[in-house]
Amino acid sequence: MLQIENLTKTFDPGTVNEKKVIDRLNLQISAGDFITVIGGNGAGKSTMLNLICGVYPADGGKIILAGNEIQDMPEHKRAKDFGRVFQDPLMGTAANMQLAENLALAFRRGKRRGLSWGISEEERELYRKRLATLGLGLEDRLNDKIGLLSGGQRQAVTLLMATLNAPKLLLLDEHTAALDPNTAEIVLNLTDQIIREQKLTALMVTHNMQAAIDHGNRLIMMDKGNIIYDVRGPEKQKLKVEDLLRLFQELSGGSGFSDSMLG
Amino acid sequence: MQFLLAVEGAIAQGLLWSVLALGSYLTFRLLNFTDMTVDGSFTTGACVTAICIVNGIPPILALLVSLLAGGIAGAITGFLHNKLEIPEVLAGILTQISLYSINLRILGRANQQLLQYDTIFKQLQNLLAEIGLKLSSDRVAIIIGLIFVTIVIVVLYWFFGTEIGSIIRATGNNEAMVRALGQNTENTKFIALIIANSCIALAGSLVGMYQGAADVGMGAGAIVIGLASIVIGEVILRRVIAFGSKMVAVVIGSIIYRIIVALVLQLGLSTNDLKLLTAIIVALALFLPNAVSKHNAKKARELAARETRDA
Structure with missing residues (x-):
């Protein structure tokens, strides 16, 4: 479904800060995969996601989505195929706009926007229903400005927005990292539920290794801009956090996870 | 009495200039874009109108040509920012x-009187006089101001409720999100x-006709006047969302x-x-809203x- 070939990205080339963040990375994602991505700080996890959706251009390599090379397309043109949820709950929504308006913007992701009214009555009904599935009581707050919602609520709404019209690939960039443990758990379970119900293909970066094991059908570990471990199916289900830590020590040559990763 | 007359003039001017403030509001507040084009595009509006009227084009048409000229000015700023990355x-x-x-090229000189030409203000005044309604020029200006302010607000309200308008409002909130939702933020800006x-x-066109002259220096500080209107409105009507x-x-x-302004001028x-x-x-x-919230805290x-x- 999505194929990444020899992808390379260097930040600040030619300066003292030069850093090779993605180094000849190869990855094959099949339709229906729910892949969790772990790795230390600076391993290139977020960069990989940003390269896939085009936040910045790759230096080299190919990104092939459903047979089409997309690595040279601008970000807004790729958006029709990707649903995204960011780490910062403020980044996925427009604070000064109503909940319903935000959903309406997302409902038109990748479509041509014209001069018809920004939101229709039937849509409101649809949004009410979809918000109800979150179980956060947001279905009664369609006309509230998003800025009035808590971080967790905003992140749940962003998740809904990203999946409102099924994306080819859902990209989750540590989307629960900024939330308190309880809310993170709720949003994570919602993520699982939505991906399962809509049979989405997803890539989820997380710092929480237990979550990386519990969710999805495949797990990849990254280090120094490349994938050092790739496991799926029953073998993944059997993993324990200690196994991952040990594997990381062996495979990364001992650079080690920080304590903060033992979430 | 003299002050009341001054207030009438102030209301007329306030209404005409509020069209400029509404334009500034779109960039400053809705788009979160500090647009400094204002002083220039305001004058362009007045100059284009003046030169059209002097050349015998009907004032209402001159108004539309000015509208177009202002749009081009905005497009140039957009081009400089988007394409040349300034x-x-x-x-x-x-x-x-x-x-x-x-503007000097358009006008051909530093200023152009319109006193001996027809403007929409004189036209309306004459029209009303024909049906027996004799109104002072300030009152006529208030009527025209109200008409244009209403049209502008209705059109903007409609436009910013459409799909394109909504995504423009979102651009002012969160550009990253807009791109993630498949819209080019260069286009929205x-x-x-x-x-x-x-x-x-x-606004420049209306003010020029109201004053009966276009002057290449008339836009100096227009941006600050627009900003003053926006912040005064926000301070006074703090709760509207x-x-x-x-x-x-x-x-x-x-x-x-x-x-x-009328008050302090009266005071000398x-x-x-x-x-x-x-x-x-x-x-x-x-400063005041910040000071008040700090004091309350x-x-x-x-x-x-x-x-x-x-x-």
Whole structure:
């Protein structure tokens, strides 16, 4: 479904800060995969996601989505195929706009926007229903400005927005990292539920290794801009956090996870 | 009596200039874009109208041509910012300063009197006189101001409720999100700049006709007057959040600004000091809400401290 070939990205080339963040990375994602991505700080996890959706251009390599090379397309043109949820709950929504308006913007992701009214009555009904599935009581707050919602609520709404019209690939960039443990758990379970119900293909970066094991059908570990471990199916289900830590020590040559990763 | 007459003039001016404030509101607040084109595009509106009228084009048509000219000015700022990647403030300043030369070219001289020509103000005044309604020119200006302000607010309210308008509003909130939702933020800024500067040129056209002259220097400080209207409106109507009401607040802010100006002029302030006064008003209007909320926070802290001590 999505194929990444020899992808390379260097930040600040030619300066003292030069850093090779993605180094000849190869990855094959099949339709229906729910892949969790772990790795230390600076391993290139977020960069990989940003390269896939085009936040910045790759230096080299190919990104092939459903047979089409997309690595040279601008970000807004790729958006029709990707649903995204960011780490910062403020980044996925427009604070000064109503909940319903935000959903309406997302409902038109990748479509041509014209001069018809920004939101229709039937849509409101649809949004009410979809918000109800979150179980956060947001279905009664369609006309509230998003800025009035808590971080967790905003992140749940962003998740809904990203999946409102099924994306080819859902990209989750540590989307629960900024939330308190309880809310993170709720949003994570919602993520699982939505991906399962809509049979989405997803890539989820997380710092929480237990979550990386519990969710999805495949797990990849990254280090120094490349994938050092790739496991799926029953073998993944059997993993324990200690196994991952040990594997990381062996495979990364001992650079080690920080304590903060033992979430 | 004299002051009441001055207030009438102030309301007329406030309404006409509020069209400029509405344009500024779109870029400054809705798009979160510091657009410095204003001083130039406002003058362009007046100059284009003057030259059209002098050349025998009907005033209402001249108004539409001005609208178009303002849109082009906005497009140039958008081009400089989007395509040449010049920072937004500088892009606006470059357009503004080049418009000074262009406006001189349009007008062919530094100013153009319109006293002996027909304007929409005179036309309406004559029309009303024919049906036996003799109104002072300020009252006619109030009527025309109300008509145009209403049209502008209705059109903007409609446009910013459409799919394109919604995504422009979102651009002012969160550009990253807009791109993630498949919209080119360069385009949304471009459209907003065109619309905003069209409004501003429309205001220039109206003010030029009202004053009976276009002058290449008439736009100096227009941006600060627009900003003054916006912040006065926001300070006075602090609780309104809906887009339509916010635009009405801007209009009210513009009228209040003009009344303040009329008042201090009556009190004997020299017109030369007006720009300084305007800057002080804007500074105060921006500072006061912050000062009040800081004061309230301090009060709350003191109260909490006293309660803990008493407990």
